[in-house]
Amino acid sequence: MKEQKDKSKKDESIIKDATGGDYKYGFVTDIDTHVIPVGLNEDVVRYISRTKGEPEWLLDFRLKAFRHWQTLAMPRWAHLDIPEIDYQSISYYAAPKTKPSPGSMDDVDPELRRTFDKLGIPLEEQMRLSGVAVDAVMDSVSVKTTYRDRLAELGVIFCSISEAVKDYPDLVKKYLGTVVSYRDNFFAALNSAVFSDGSFVYIPKGVRCPMELSTYFRINAANTGQFERTLIVADDDAYVSYLEGCTAPMRDENQLHAAIVEIIVEDRAEVKYSTVQNWYPGDKDGNGGIYNFVTKRGLCRGDFSKLSWTQVETGSAITWKYPSCVLQGDNSIGEFYSVAVTNNHQQADTGTKMIHIGKNSRSTIVSKGISAGFSQNSYRGAVKIAKNATGCRNFTQCDSLLLSDTCGAHTFPYIDVQNESSIVEHEATTSKINEDQLFYCNQRGIPTEDAVGLIVNGYAKEVMSKLPMEFAVEAQKLLQISLEGSVG
Amino acid sequence: MLDIKNLHAEIGGKEILKGINLTVRPGEVHAIMGPNGSGKSTLSAVLTGNPAYKVTEGEVTFYGKNLLEMSPEDRSHEGIFLSFQYPVEIPGVSMVNFMRAALNAKRKYYNQDPLSASDFLKLMREKRAIVQLDNKLASRSVNEGFSGGEKKRNEIFQMAVLEPRLSILDETDSGLDIDALRIVAEGVNKLKTDNNATIVITHYQRLLDYIKPDVVHVLYKGRIVKTAGPELALELEERGYDWIKEEVDNAK
Numbered sequence: 001m002k003e004q005k006d007k008s009k010k011d012e013s014i015i016k017d018a019t020g021g022d023y024k025y026g027f028v029t030d031i032d033t034h035v036i037p038v039g040l041n042e043d044v045v046r047y048i049s050r051t052k053g054e055p056e057w058l059l060d061f062r063l064k065a066f067r068h069w070q071t072l073a074m075p076r077w078a079h080l081d082i083p084e085i086d087y088q089s090i091s092y093y094a095a096p097k098t099k100p101s102p103g104s105m106d107d108v109d110p111e112l113r114r115t116f117d118k119l120g121i122p123l124e125e126q127m128r129l130s131g132v133a134v135d136a137v138m139d140s141v142s143v144k145t146t147y148r149d150r151l152a153e154l155g156v157i158f159c160s161i162s163e164a165v166k167d168y169p170d171l172v173k174k175y176l177g178t179v180v181s182y183r184d185n186f187f188a189a190l191n192s193a194v195f196s197d198g199s200f201v202y203i204p205k206g207v208r209c210p211m212e213l214s215t216y217f218r219i220n221a222a223n224t225g226q227f228e229r230t231l232i233v234a235d236d237d238a239y240v241s242y243l244e245g246c247t248a249p250m251r252d253e254n255q256l257h258a259a260i261v262e263i264i265v266e267d268r269a270e271v272k273y274s275t276v277q278n279w280y281p282g283d284k285d286g287n288g289g290i291y292n293f294v295t296k297r298g299l300c301r302g303d304f305s306k307l308s309w310t311q312v313e314t315g316s317a318i319t320w321k322y323p324s325c326v327l328q329g330d331n332s333i334g335e336f337y338s339v340a341v342t343n344n345h346q347q348a349d350t351g352t353k354m355i356h357i358g359k360n361s362r363s364t365i366v367s368k369g370i371s372a373g374f375s376q377n378s379y380r381g382a383v384k385i386a387k388n389a390t391g392c393r394n395f396t397q398c399d400s401l402l403l404s405d406t407c408g409a410h411t412f413p414y415i416d417v418q419n420e421s422s423i424v425e426h427e428a429t430t431s432k433i434n435e436d437q438l439f440y441c442n443q444r445g446i447p448t449e450d451a452v453g454l455i456v457n458g459y460a461k462e463v464m465s466k467l468p469m470e471f472a473v474e475a476q477k478l479l480q481i482s483l484e485g486s487v488g
Numbered sequence: 489m490l491d492i493k494n495l496h497a498e499i500g501g502k503e504i505l506k507g508i509n510l511t512v513r514p515g516e517v518h519a520i521m522g523p524n525g526s527g528k529s530t531l532s533a534v535l536t537g538n539p540a541y542k543v544t545e546g547e548v549t550f551y552g553k554n555l556l557e558m559s560p561e562d563r564s565h566e567g568i569f570l571s572f573q574y575p576v577e578i579p580g581v582s583m584v585n586f587m588r589a590a591l592n593a594k595r596k597y598y599n600q601d602p603l604s605a606s607d608f609l610k611l612m613r614e615k616r617a618i619v620q621l622d623n624k625l626a627s628r629s630v631n632e633g634f635s636g637g638e639k640k641r642n643e644i645f646q647m648a649v650l651e652p653r654l655s656i657l658d659e660t661d662s663g664l665d666i667d668a669l670r671i672v673a674e675g676v677n678k679l680k681t682d683n684n685a686t687i688v689i690t691h692y693q694r695l696l697d698y699i700k701p702d703v704v705h706v707l708y709k710g711r712i713v714k715t716a717g718p719e720l721a722l723e724l725e726e727r728g729y730d731w732i733k734e735e736v737d738n739a740k
Contacts, residue, residue, distance in 0.1 A: 435540070440576045442560035443536050443569075444590040444646065445597070454589060458580025458629065 025278065029114075035094040035224060040087055042066060045193050048093050052162050052196075055169060065182035065192030072186045078320055078349035079378040079410055083254075085291070090256060092194045094224040133158055135199045135215045137228060147211065156240075157202040158213050161229055164200035171202055175233055179262040179299045179326070187258040187293045187320075191227045195260065198228035203238035203269070212468050214243040217259075225256040232262070234269035236302065241272040241468055252288045254317060259294045267302030267329070272310070274467050275323075276475050279315035281482075286345025286374075289317025296323035300332035300358070308335040309352065310466040312475045314482040317346060322380065324353035327361035327389075334363040337463040341482045342375030342407070351381035351412075356392040356422070365396040368460045372403035372483055378410040383424055385417045392422035400430040401459055403452070403483065453480035489514055489685060490535075490555075490654055495546035497534045503544070504530040506710035512654065515682040519696055519721060520689045522707035523729045528689045529573060531707070532658045536570045537563050550654070564590075565597035567653030567684075571643040571660050578630040583642070586630045587612065587649055594650065615648040619675040637668030644675040655679075656687045661695035673698030693725035706732055 036047065045066050049059040074085070133147035135158065151158050157168060164172050182192035199215040217228060234240055244261075257279060265271050273296075282289025292315075298307040309323040325334030336352035354363035363383065371377040383394045400409035409430060417424055433455060441451035457464065457476050467475055490512040497505040504527045512518055522528055534541050535548065537560035548555040550566060558566065578586065591611075592602040603611065616626060619641040631639050640660055647655055657676065661669055676686065676699055688699055696704075696718070704721045706714040708729070713736050714720065724732075 434576070436576045437578055439538055439540075439560065440572065440578070441586075441589075443564055443572075444586070444650070445561050445564035445593040446586075446589050447559075447561050447593065450589060450593065454581050454586065455578060458578055461580035 025280070033094055035091050038089050038091045040066075040090070040092055040194070044092055048194055048196065051093065052165070054165055057173060058165060061177065061182070062193050065189050066194075068183055069186065069189035069193055072189060074186050075320075078380070079376065079412070080318055080320060080347050080349050081376075082291070082318060082320075085256065087190075091224045092227070093196060133211050133213050135160060135213075137197050137199075137215060137217050151209070151211075154207050154210070155204040156207060156209055157200065159200055161198045161200045161231060162196075164231075168200070168202070171233070172200065172231065175231055175262070175264055177262075179264060179297050180260050180295050184295060188260055188295045191229060191258050191260045191295070194225075195227045195229040198230040198259070199232075200230070201232040201240060201242065203234045203240045205235045206237045207235075208238070209240040212241050212243055214245065216245045225258065227257075228259045230259070230261045232271060232273070233264045234266060234271050234305075236267040236269060238266070238269045239271075241274070243274045243276070243468060243471055245276045245278070245471075252283075254282075254289060254291055256291045256293070257316075259296075261294070261296040261323075263298035263307060265298060265300045265302060265305040265307050265329075265332075268304045269302060270306040270308075271298065272308045272468075273298070273323070274471065275309075275311040275313070276467075276471060276478065277311065277313045277315050277319075278478060280317075281315045281346050282317040282344070284344045284373075286317070289346070290315065292316035292319045292321060294319075294321045296321065297326065297353075298324070298334075299326045300329050300334060300361075302332070303329040303358070304331045305329045306333040306335075308333075308337070308466070310337045310463065311339070311350075312460075312464070312467070312478065313338070313340040313348060313350060314478050316348075319346075319348040319350050321350045322352055324355070325363065326355045326357065327363065327392075328357045330358040330360060332358050332361045334361070336363075336365045336367070336381075337466045338367045339370065339460040339463045339479070340367070340377060340379075341370045341479060342372070342377040343482055344373040344375060346373075346375045348376070349378040349380055351379045353382040354384070354394055356383075356385040356389040356394070359389055360391040361389060362393045363395075365394070365398070366462055367396075367398045368463055369398075369400040369409050370403065370456060370460070370479075370483065371400070371407035371409050374404075374406050376408045376410070378412060380412040380414075382414040383416070385419060385422045385424070387418040390419055390421045392419075394422075394424045396424075396426045398426070398428040399459070400428075401456070402430065402432045450480075452483055456480070456483055489551050491547075491549045492535075493547050495531075495534065495548060496544045497530060497541050498544055499530070499541050504541075504710055505534065507546070508707075508710070508712060510705070510712065512685050512687065514653075514685055516703065517680075517686045517688065517699060517701045519701035519704045519718075520687060520707055520712075521691065521704060521721065521724060523733070524691070526707045527710045528691075528707050529658055532570055532656045532687075532689060535563075535656060536560060536568060561593065562597070564650070564652075565594050567651075569647050569650055569652030569655045571640070571647060571655065571657045573659040573662060575631045575634075575639045575643055577632045577634075579632050581630050583626045583628060583630055584609075584612065587646065590646070591649060611649065615645055618648045618678050619644045620671055621645045636663035637665065637672075640664055640668065640672050641675070644672055644679075648675065648679055651679075652684065654685050654687070656689065657699075658689045659691065660688070661690055661692065669695065670698060693721045696721045708732060708736055 045062050049062055180188050182189050203209050263271055279290035279292055300307050307325050327334050334354050340348050340350050342348050367379045369377045369379055379398050385392045398411055411428055415424055438451050492508050492510040495505055495508040520528055543556055621641050701718050705712045
């Protein structure tokens with residue numbers, strides 16, 4: 001009897017420990033930051049463009065987007081309870097007050113260097129995991145991009161998008177907004193108007209990028225939004241593996257992050273895009289945390305091109321995100337592998353769209369949702385096969401794992417097939433973490449917390465195994481930390 | 489090593505164990521037999537701390553320590569091992585990872601450093617041989633897609649790795665063909681020393697042809713109603729349980 005009580009008491013305290021804000025990236029860097037006054041109007045858009053020294057065509061692009069945004073209302077169709085956001089109370093540009101010159105290490109402010117060290121992203125090249133180049137972005141600007149020279153020898157361009165606008169204007173102009181138009185949706189229009197930094201990647205014809213490219217996004221300043229923009233182009237027969245990571249300080253108010261990622265994949269080229277999303281999720285009562293409203297889309301324009309999205313989503317108070325593939329080239333391939341974890345009061349509505357336009361194009365969707373606490377976790381996915389896209393295939397597997405009686409898991413699949421020769425398969429399961437499994441682990445000496453970690457990582461293995469080696473271990477730990485003590 | 493005194497336990501408000509007394513010493517093999525529903529599996533669950541069961545009365549000490557106050561994982565670290573009647577599947581978790589987590593948790597309990605990867609793999613190889621477990625099985629997910637015999641061999645393999653002081657084999661013979669039964673029993677016998685003990689829970693005499701008990705108990709309606717030498721198992725095989733049931737029920 002006593003033992004029973006002790007056990008439930010222990011479980012309760014584990015839950016408290018784990019959900020009591022064990023977010024290890026929640027610190028704030030004390031650095032002099034230039035933050036423009038809150039509010040959004042044409043002057044702010046012009047100011048951002050001028051500060052970045054942009055050409056006329058880009059200012060036009062921003063203004064068109066802004067004017068369009070003003071005609072739109074925030075989308076409400078997702079299974080999310082989004083509080084009213086006052087877009088006039090956010091500052092749209094914040095830059096650490098040091099001269100950002102991502103080229104040279106000596107110019108990086110020591111405080112910024114320490115910040116990224118603390119996050120496990122050392123900016124000194126010799127310190128990095130060999131084989132990974134990093135673009136580090138704090139608030140609205142890129143702080144440093146490593147290994148640029150070595151990559152340049154191969155013709156690979158890896159730099160901040162602001163520099164790309166200056167140094168490679170033709171490339172940026174050719175591709176920017178071609179996959180995600182500013183007219184695409186509310187957040188895409190907002191981003192197109194005020195986007196600040198992000199990464200630009202160009203892999204020339206026939207080049208296999210020899211190292212992982214990664215961008216690390218950090219929100220630091222308060223009351224600001226982060227609106228980054230990433231553009232990746234893989235020319236014919238090129239290959240690149242790209243990884244994105246993100247964290248933010250713990251704050252009681254919510255902060256907005258509305259990014260756009262555009263990817264263009266030409267003939268026979270391949271892009272692997274992996275995300276480990278660990279924005280501050282808010283506290284255990286649902287106060288604070290990042291609103292992560294992101295539009296990510298890739299265009300498989302070339303025949304036999306391939307785009308693979310892998311995401312491990314553990315952070316953010318609210319996530320609204322559907323990394324998608326437009327499979328325009330014949331025989332092109334789209335993949336989406338996702339693990340989305342929600343705990344406490346987090347909400348996630350995430351999934352993908354696979355748009356089959358090219359003949360014999362194929363897509364695979366594997367989504368693993370894990371919900372705990374009072375969270376809501378939805379998979380939303382669309383598979384569309386156009387009339388002339390004959391011989392296409394899609395396989396979708398969509399699993400949900402529930403760790404509490406108070407959370408919700410939902411699945412919203414949309415399937416639209418316009419021809420007879422294509423095959424679409426959809427499998428879905430929902431399961432609860434099994435007490436017999438936990439006891440089996442306990443009997444072998446494995447404590448409940450570790451057992452949950454093992455079981456959850458086992459459940460998510462199919463997706464985790466798609467991550468680049470260097471990050472798989474980190475992601476596994478993150479999964480475990482996000483759920484620590486969530487089984488009572 | 490194990491002293492059970494007047495143990496009562498229930499599940500969902502229904503009393504299953506109604507005053508169990510049992511003493512097990514190092515080097516001994518005890519068989520617990522009895523008809524279906526007599527409480528055999530409940531006893532193994534209670535001894536290992538399965539939270540589904542509630543102890544309402546009595547005490548259990550293991551080497552002088554109060555077992556009932558320990559968490560299931562600490563009981564495991566102290567050296568109690570249960571070979572499950574129905575081993576569960578854990579999809580996506582490889583046997584190697586599972587056993588490394590188990591072994592390192594135990595080493596942590598005794599303030600030892602985790603085993604190095606090479607020492608661990610060497611240990612796995614050695615122990616695998618005891619139950620003739622295929623290398624491929626060890627790299628597959630825990631019990632996933634294992635046959636009945638493979639699951640039971642896998643239990644004994646885990647027992648070999650963890651080197652318990654007291655092993656409880658819960659209906660280890662169920663669902664085994666005669667070859668698998670022999671391999672499993674041989675594995676158990678190889679692990680036998682003067683310092684460890686085994687409780688074999690079984691419905692049939694069959695397993696006891698291979699694992700020779702020192703003492704045989706009959707459990708009926710939540711109590712041990714008869715204790716004798718190995719000859720009792722043979723008698724039960726021949727006469728069934730009815731005569732014992734009658735003896736007990738008439739005595740009331």
